[in-house]
Amino acid sequence: MQIIRAADFGIVPNTEIAENLIKLFAHAKATDGEKTVLFDAGTYSIDSAKCEKKMLYITNTVGDEEFEDGETPHKNAVPFYLEGISDLTVDGGGAVFVIDGKVTNIAVENCKNITLENMEIRHSHPDMHELQVVSKRLFHIDFAIDRDTHYTVENGNLYFYGKDYRVRADKNAVNAWWIGLIRKATPDKVKRVRHPLFGVRKTADLGNGKVRAHFLNTAQFKIGDCFYIYDVRRQFAGIFANRSENVTLRNIKQRFNYSLAFVAQDCENITAESVDFAPEQGSTRKLASVADFMQICMCRGKVRVTDSYFDGAGDDTLNVHGIHFKITKKEGNTLTVRFMHPQSHGFNPLRVGDTLAFIDPHTLLEDGQTNIVQSELVNEYEICLQVENAEKAVVGAVVEDISACPDLEFCNNKMTRIITRGLLITTRGKVTVENNRFVSTTMSGILLSDDAKSWYESGMCRDVTIRNNTFDYCGGTPILIWPENSRHAGAVHQNIKIADNVFPHFKGACIRAKSTDGLLVNGNRFDGKCLLQTKDCTDVVSE
16 A cells, blocks of 8 residues: 655645645556555645636536536536546545635546545635525515625625625526525524525615615515525536546535535445535534535446435435436437436446336336447437347337446435435435434435436336434425326336334325335334325335
8 A cells, every 4th residue: 555645745734735636646646556645634725726627527417508608518627636546545634625716626537446535625705605684674684694705785786706706696586496595493494495685676785794685575584584595507516426436435524515515427336434514513504515415326336325414405415316318319229319408418328238228208117128239429418329129219218227226325324404305216226225314304305206207317216125214304205205107007116115214293194105016114103194195006015
C-alpha cells in the first residue's frame, strides 16, 4: 500500500487547493497498485473558478432545455475528479472542504475499487436561502434571511448573490411549486408550497438581515414559517459515480448539494456506510440537498446503504431504478431505442451481452427477452442496438435492461425532513429494507413504482423484504406498492414481504398495493383502523 500525502502537493489546511488537487489526482492515476491519498485534518477552501471543467451527463439532472443563456449544457466544475483510476482510497483524515461556487463536488468515472472516506464537504453562501416570517401585518410581512445568504434590495426587488450566481428572489414565483416550507409547530416536517414572494408588490431592506415584503394579502403566512428558495434545475451533483466498479463512501458528510447528493450511474457494487447528508450543526439551513440524496440508476451488483443519516432533501432519500427506453425504430434485428425523459440522456448503459426485456408500456408486463449483440450511442438521446432476436420488439413499446437491476440493502438508517418519499424502489434485484427510522416524509415512506410514460423509471420488483422499520410520520401511505400501469393484465410486482414494522401515528391504510402477486403482511403494529388495502392483487396473506 502506497501513501500519497496531499501535503506533498501543496495541499495544506487554511489554503485554497483547487489547482493542486488536479496535480494530486493526476499523480494518483499514474501510480500503480493499491494506494491511499491522505489529507491532513483541517479546513481547506476550494474556488470553483479554479476547478477542472468536465462534460458530465448525469442522470435525473438538468435537461437541455433548462439551461440558460451563457451556460454550456452539462459542463461542470469538479474539484475532485477521478478518472481511469483503480485501487484508490481517498482518506480525508477528518478534513473539511469548503467550496465557494457551483460545482459537482466529486466525480468518479471509469474507475475500479475506489473508497472515499473521512471527509466533510460544505459550501459557502450556497444558492439556497431561508426566509423566516418574523412579523405579520395585513399588507406586509417581515422576513429574516439566513446568515449564510448575501442579499441586496434594488428598486424594490430582493436579490440573492454569491459565487457563480445573482438571482432575483422572486424569479419564477408564478410557477415555483417546489419551495420548501417548515412550520414552527412541526420542525421535522417539510413540504412543497407556492413561492412565498408570489404576488409581492415591493420589498424594502430593514437592515440586520431583515426585509419587508408588501402584499395585497398576507393570510397565507404564519409567524415562524421558514421558506427555502433555491434553483430547482439540478444542474450539478454532490458525488457522481459513472461506469465504475466497487465504489465505497464511508464517513462522508455533505452539508449542501446543488442537486442530488450522490448519483451512481451505470456502476457495479456501490456501498455507503455511515454517511451524513444533513446541514452542519449550527446552520440556519434545514435543507441539505436541492433534490434526492441518493440516485442509483442502471446499476448492477449490490447496493448497500447502512448506518447513515439523511436530513433535509428536496426530493427522495433514495431512488433505485432502471430506465425504460422506448423503441422508435425496428429493422430486422436492429433497434433504435430512445431516452424519453429530458433529464436522463447522454450515456449508454446498455452493454453487449445484457438481456433486454420487451415491456408493454400500458400493462408494464414483459413480452419476451433477447440479448444485446452490439450497442452504440448515436446521439445524446438514441442508442442503436443489434439484438439476437427482435421478433417481440414493437415500435412504441419499451425495453428494460434486466442485467442492470441491482440488489439493494438499506439498513439501520434514519431520515427526516424529506420533501417527497423516503425510498423509491424499482429493481428486480433482491431488496432488503430493515431497521430504519422514517421520521418524516411528506409523501410515502416507501414507494414501489414502475412507469413507462412519465419518468420512464423501470422496473418490476421481484423480491422485496420490508422489516422492522418505524414510520413516525408519512404524509402519504407509508408503504405504497403502486406501479403506474394504465391497464391491469396481471401482476407487475411479486413476492413482497412486509413484517414487524411500526406505524405509530398513521390513521389511514398503512399499506396499499395494486397489481401485485405474493404479498405477505404480518407482525406489524399500527394505530389506525386499517393496515392493508389492495387492488388487483393475488396471493395476499395478512396476519
